[in-house]
Each structure stands twice: as C-alpha cells, then as structure tokens.
Amino acid sequence: MTEPFLFSRRTNWPLEPNKLTVDLECLRNQEVQILDLTESNPTRCGFSYPQDDILKSLTEENNLSYKPSPRGDLRAREAVSQYYGQRGSQVSPDRVFLTASTSEAYSYLFRLLANPSDHVLFPRPSYPLFSFLGNLNDVRMETYPLAYDGQWNIDMESARHLFCDDTRAFVVVDPNNPTGSFLRREELKELTALCRQHNTALICDEVFSDFAFDRDQERASLLDNDQILSFVLGGISKTLGLPQMKLSWIIINGPQDLVKKASLRLEVIADTYLSVNTPTQNALPLWLSRRKEIQEGINARISQNYSFLKEETKKTRDCELLVAEGGWYAVLRIPDTYSEEEWALAFLNYDHVFVHPGYFFDFDSEAFIIVSLLTLEHVFQDGINRILKRISGGEL
C-alpha cells in the first residue's frame, strides 16, 4: 500500500465551510435577497471613481517596457513620499519599498526579521487573515489583548508579559480592523521602550489611516519615530479603494545603521519576486493625486452609516455601539442570551441580513457582531433595523 501524499503541516487548516457560509450560499442559490452588511470590497459598494484618470494611465506606451527595480519604480516611490508629505510627514523615497499587497509586505517583513518559529505579537481582536500570514511564514504567532472601557486601548500589562527572547516583531494595526482604534502617543512610548529592550521591530499597519472620524492630538504615527527599527504599511486597496490594482508599500524607519542593513536585505527579498506590475507603478502618481475625491465618497458613506448606528442604538439598551475612531467597520455588543453564532444565523435565516460574528475576529468574550460601514446606506439602514427589531424581541 502506498503512503498517503504528505502536504506541509502549515496547510492543515480546517477546510470545511462554517454554518454561516453554508446557509448564506444556500439562501443565495434560492435567490433570496440578502442584505449583506459585511461587504468591504469598495468596488462593490457603489462608489463613483474618477474612471477616466484611473483607466487612462493604463494604456500609456511606457507600460510596454520593463525596468525592474527591487524597491519599486522611483516615480511611484516619489508619489508615495509626496502623499505622506501632504499628510504632514517627511518620508524620503529611499525609505519606500513597493509590494503587490499589504499581505505580501507582511511576508517580506517576517522573512526579514524572523527565523522559523520565532515569535511575533499581533493584536486581539483583529483581522482574521493575520493568523494565516503568521502560519504561512512559519512564525509563532501570539496575540496581545486590546481592552475596551469606553474606548479601545492596548492592554499594556498583558503585552509586556508576552515579550520573550525571540519576539522579533510587534504588530500594531492603526486604526485596527474591526475595532477602529488608533495607537496613542503614550502607547507608542511604552512600546518603543519594550521593543528596544527586547530587540524587537515594530510593524504598524496603517492601511486605514486616511479614514479617521475626527482629529485627535493623542494619535501617534511611527513615521516620525526613528528610535527603533520600524515599518509602516500602507496601500491603495484602502487609501484609494482600489484593491484590484494590487499596490502597497513599506516605509522603513529607525536608527540609520539598522535602516541601512535592513534595507539591503529587504531589497534582496523584493528582488527575488519583483511582484509589483509596471502599469500600476506608472499610474500611481496620477491615481494618488485623485485620492481626496475617492476618499470623500468613502468617508461620507462611513460617516452616514456610523451616525445612523449611533442614533438607532441610543434608542435601545439591548445593543451598544462600541466607540470607533476610524476605519471601515463598526462593532455592536448584543445580548449574550444566545451565542454570536446563534444570533448571526437567526439574522441570516429569518431576517436575511448577513453580519460577521465577533469570534471571526477573536473577541475575548461574547456577544459582538461586526458590520461594514461601506455598505450602501439604504441596505445598511434596512439591515440594522431588522437586526435591532429581532434583538429587542429577545427571541431567535
């Protein structure tokens, strides 16, 4: 008898779809109209894009020649530098590395910083893709808690105890998905001290940083912090609402000698793949020049949906809107009389409203649901009203 074929252990994922996904597909097959409050693909949310400018640059003749460069095309990196300049931070183009996605940027950084089974700290709750990224890059991932007391903060006491000798990177998501919480100056100060003490790099995922609900003087950015080796991640999937164009970046910062050493190694990693396509790099200066207009549409939608949630949840004691400071999502605390899964299945099967349960994002306790603020307003309002009605009825 032949032995069964062996796949890598890192791919031993549970591959069965969960009940929520199965029921959703079943309803869609029956052509039931579902109010999808999880939609976070901006290209499916009815925004108007400056279509001519986005497409025009793709047909230019210079897209026919290939001039590979590990850090990415200089004009594209200058455009990223200019984008940060407009936001008030000085970032020279030689600190910019282009990648095809933020997920790829994480992979490059884990390859740069960690040996197999070295330790990386991520926030909890946060985006579910992180556990796959850690897993695929052979790092030992552990989560540090965020705590909510009317606003979200890093539970610094717990985070401090999680650092160990082989903690190679500490990841902050700023603002976090889905809690919408920003990193505060005080937190950055403590993290800087901890990272310096343990020789740990700080990675700050700022993909949602253009979507802040208001100005806050306490908000911190790693772009101006050169005390430890750090990396800021951004990209056009969120900044321009163009995930299909596949372009992100890493900004490196820190003490000069470390930045130099890290940059040379990062160049080799990037040169091995050269994964960013030429047309997107050539188009980036024009695309970024139109960002205000794209972001206005997205911010208006987010603001309207968040205000609606605020108003509606004020009318009930059964559902609390957790305070968010930015990002594309809202978190609602609902009664724990049923599990998150039971609630989400009831919303789906009886009310035809699709939401994500908190456990998808590794919340410490139940019961929470997550909704996307990008959802078209009328769909959002109808969906939220149906959910609130079921919650106030108290029965599934």
Ligand SMILES: Cc1ncc(COP(=O)(O)O)c(C=O)c1O
């Ligand atoms: C916090 C965060 N980082 C990174 C990503 C992935 O971004 P990209 O499309 O650039 O890979 C996402 C996607 O939603 C995200 O929520």
